[in-house]
Amino acid sequence: MWIAFGSLAAWLWLLLCQGFFWRTDVRLPAREEPAEWPFVCVVVPARDEASVLPESLPSLLAQDYPGRAEVFLVDDGSSDGTGELARELARRHGGLPLTVGSPGEPPAGWTGKLWAVRHGIGLARARGPEYLLLTDADIAHEPGSLRELVAAARTGGLDLVSLMARLRVESVWERLVVPAFVYFFAQLYPFRRIAVDGSRTAAAAGGCVLLRADAAERARIPDAIRHAVIDDVALAKAVKRGGGRIWLGLADRVDSVRPYPRLRDLWRMVSRSAYAQLRHSPPLLAGTVAGLALVYLVPPVALLAGLATGAAWAAAAAGGLAWVLMAATYLPMLRYYGQPRWLAPLLPVTAFLYLLMTVDSAVQHYRGRGAAWKGRTYARPDTALDES
Template identity: 50%
Template structure:
């Protein structure tokens, strides 16, 4: 057993040495670059699919309509069969600001077979936007639970024009008010960046493509080039699927952490966070039992085994402690980005077990035909 423990310890330490040096610096959190203002500002239309979002849609609409963007900015809200008055809340907020002319609200038609709900609503919103504002040079695809910082769009458009980018995305700062959110949410972003190093996403030589669906700025011509939203109509992980399609068609990307934009959605304790992970985890693994098995083994080796070895006497203790220290140092910048106490960083192994459990649950739900549930719709289930 001592020999096996030593081998596991060496493997864990080696894995962290590779991750820290060869994985695109995914663990670094650096300030967002700023770019000079262009001579002219293109017209932008924000498209928001919304299903039962009365609690947050007003703040989202207000934050967009109060941007300090020098160009023209309009907003399209697509009411996806809401039962809570979402559409009226959006209209009322725009009117209270004196901006009713810059907002249009449309109702999504019935969901056709083969589409996910969000993609269908988004496709209707994009179509309406291009009819209403045909001269728009950029589309902002966003969610109904985002509070946008006043200067974020201005900075993103300046970057798009200066770097000639076809698509830009921000991972908005998720809510971390409860203790469960403090524990789980920063790790979600950390694991995402480990899967999709942002530096590789921005590198045209790399095939890595990713985006965060809460904030996607894209050129209409690029969206049309890939076949429109219809090209990703059944995607559960729609943001990364869109990014992959853009990159496959020769488009240029960038993905960063947001400085100002924040999510307004709470997760209602461990159950809500569990559902957030479980909803798409098995889809991320392409519904492959082998990829699931590999993920389980990798998570146990890289995250769980190091602290277990560090606390034992004998072989593997020193390498386990070394791997745990490397893991803690790698995770700390994300903990700091979320303005949390440093003691969360060494607790990542326990947090990883939560993610591992939710991933296994995701596979079970899929095979029961109940995967990808969102707002009362099951969107990712194995059919008989």
């Protein structure tokens, strides 16, 4: 009974005191078009992205941006012809100027993506841009995306504007797992708190980050976060610690085109960085597992056990109310992704999958296969910022 009431208390606190994380109305803030549009360089790190590049790269090249803009795609040692495909797409579609570079293999202490970002930013800085748009190779932008990002940054005096790209939700497993991924992220990093000056909460979504070039230099991006596996959160923390103003919200005009048709694909996406998020700490892992069980698994167990035994009615009532609150807070995210409401009561099932993914992330870390991604393995990734 006390465990069930503890779960209910946790849900009441999450509902009212965690930055209203469950609301999905945090979108690009009010913006006005500037009198003079700044120069923007778009940096796209890409490793073996030939399957998604035909959908994403033309959308960047076709941006309806009134000012000067260039695209820098960094081919990070691809084996599928990503670089040459990018050049061919640029020849075929035209639009913004495209430069394709290659940084070579990353040295010790660097993740591959951040090494590619460093190379791309280096190429861009030679042009002297005011803003950098860091975007992934699987992200498609509607024609006015860059224009809206820059206008929002200028209007709000923001050093970093990031959008959580709308992920693909088509397969059965995507429907079950993907909306919950964004829901859990917002629960950890409430979007409303991120924008508050002086708040310790900082995060970004790596698929779409507009960053002032001078703020990047002050925060030593990407060198200061060169070993970060969860690079988007580390980037936002570095910018905010350097005095920058940041903002993160949900996207309306930015979409991921990468498919995750099987559970194995989604499992790998989550487990590669879950233990890094816990700073590779066994006590934090144990606390997270216990917390997930208390918050997400206890409510249905308490309700169903109480109904099945005909006893412990107080525990059953507390569990049932907690389950209702859980489903209610999940409904806005399901609506945002256009998914049916009947998926909301299944959130405990999804949470159990995430619990298993987190444990598997720790197991793979101690087997020396932590943070494996596209042929590279980072045995001991680190999300902490470099203080040197």
